[in-house]
Amino acid sequence: MTSYEQLLQELRGQGHRLTPQRLIILRVVADGARHMGVDEVFQRAQAEYPYMDLATVYRTLRLFKQIGLVTEVAIGDRLHYELTDPGQKHHHMVCRVCFGAFNLSPHYLEEFNQTLIGEFGFAPDLDHFTIGGVCVNCRSEGSEPST
Amino acid sequence: MTSYEQLLQELRGQGHRLTPQRLIILRVVADGARHMGVDEVFQRAQAEYPYMDLATVYRTLRLFKQIGLVTEVAIGDRLHYELTDPGQKHHHMVCRVCFGAFNLSPHYLEEFNQTLIGEFGFAPDLDHFTIGGVCVNCRSEGSEPST
DNA sequence: AATGTTATCGCAAACATTCGCAATAACTGT
DNA sequence: ACAGTTATTGCGAATGTTTGCGATAACATT
Numbered sequence: 001m002t003s004y005e006q007l008l009q010e011l012r013g014q015g016h017r018l019t020p021q022r023l024i025i026l027r028v029v030a031d032g033a034r035h036m037g038v039d040e041v042f043q044r045a046q047a048e049y050p051y052m053d054l055a056t057v058y059r060t061l062r063l064f065k066q067i068g069l070v071t072e073v074a075i076g077d078r079l080h081y082e083l084t085d086p087g088q089k090h091h092h093m094v095c096r097v098c099f100g101a102f103n104l105s106p107h108y109l110e111e112f113n114q115t116l117i118g119e120f121g122f123a124p125d126l127d128h129f130t131i132g133g134v135c136v137n138c139r140s141e142g143s144e145p146s147t
Numbered sequence: 148m149t150s151y152e153q154l155l156q157e158l159r160g161q162g163h164r165l166t167p168q169r170l171i172i173l174r175v176v177a178d179g180a181r182h183m184g185v186d187e188v189f190q191r192a193q194a195e196y197p198y199m200d201l202a203t204v205y206r207t208l209r210l211f212k213q214i215g216l217v218t219e220v221a222i223g224d225r226l227h228y229e230l231t232d233p234g235q236k237h238h239h240m241v242c243r244v245c246f247g248a249f250n251l252s253p254h255y256l257e258e259f260n261q262t263l264i265g266e267f268g269f270a271p272d273l274d275h276f277t278i279g280g281v282c283v284n285c286r287s288e289g290s291e292p293s294t
Numbered sequence: 295a296a297t298g299t300t301a302t303c304g305c306a307a308a309c310a311t312t313c314g315c316a317a318t319a320a321c322t323g324t
Numbered sequence: 325a326c327a328g329t330t331a332t333t334g335c336g337a338a339t340g341t342t343t344g345c346g347a348t349a350a351c352a353t354t
Contacts, residue, residue, distance in 0.1 A: 017320050017331055038310085053334050058311065078310090093269045102269065112259050121283030122240045122249065136268030164301055164350050185340085200304050205341065225340085 010067060024048050025060045026069065035073050035080035035101055074130045075099050091128060095135035102135060154216055161214065171195050172207045173216065182220050182227035182248055221277045222246050238275060242282035249282060 012018055028044045029036060038057060046052040061081050064070040070081045073092050090103040109126055116122045154173060159165055175191045176183060185204060193199040208228050211217040217228045220239050223246060237250040256273055263269045
């Protein structure tokens with residue numbers, strides 16, 4: 001059994017059906033080196049299976065996210081998806097200049113989490129967290145002397 | 148000069164024009180007690196000025212946000228707007244159950260900010276920050292014994 | 295007050311995403 | 325292997341938001 005199919009077995013455990021469309025979409029996301037936009041997923045999936053529908057891609061990605069198979073990352077004003085890192089859960093720092101996504105260990109949010117619960121009784125959703133900003137490379141390039 | 152007009156003078160300082168539509172939209176947002184959705188702003192504005200266009204509301208709110216006149220808060224999957232608290236900048240905790248928005252002092256993000264810069268050289272955008280979760284009221288109601 | 299410049303408006307069309315529904319096909323139990 | 329149940333699909337339409345464009349009106353200059 002390939003690892004894709006292994007992952008998809010998890011679906012069946014939860015009463016979902018293992019369809020060819022889902023298999024294709026998961027493979028596309030898994031093969032992509034980086035996080036992919038919906039449209040990119042759609043185009044590659046359609047190349048493999050011409051009847052693939054855009055609505056199916058949206059629905060499937062939403063399902064995969066619920067299950068935890070993929071992680072949703074907000075890049076600019078669009079959502080992107082990547083295979084959930086199985087060993088190591090992490091959040092993302094997304095650079096608004098180069099659109100790169102950098103991993104952030106949950107450890108760095110632990111104190112923030114404790115503070116909100118302790119001070120306000122507010123339990124933040126920290127299943128996955130994306131913070132925008134400017135990464136170290138783009139910061140140095142932007143402020144470089146013009147020599 | 149009313150305070151609305153005062154605020155709108157800031158627009159002119161930046162080369163923007165002070166149109167009746169903008170005045171109306173700002174008044175609507177300012178009069179609303181809480182954060183308002185785009186559609187709510189549109190309906191109230193249209194009541195005052197029947198030719199008001201939805202696209203104008205979107206454009207104007209985006210402009211006001213850029214200028215800093217209003218603050219954008221993500222409630223559920225929709226954006227809401229409120230007059231920027233002039234004295235006291237703050238972030239928001241948004242409850243996913245009751246959709247209430249609670250203010251959060253920037254102070255609580257200061258350490259997080261320092262950590263990201265120090266550890267990764269990543270400068271997070273913390274102009275305005277929204278974190279979703281479940282508020283103290285909804286948490287206690289959800290887990291209350293059924294007595 | 296009249297004139298020129300151009301930001302802004304209203305409208306319609308484009309775009310991204312979701313929803314409703316009838317037909318299909320994945321799974322279940324036999 | 326077959327038949328029944330129902331989750332899922334593909335399609336088209338609905339929704340929420342943005343964009344292109346010609347007409348208008350806000351502002352600056354005279």
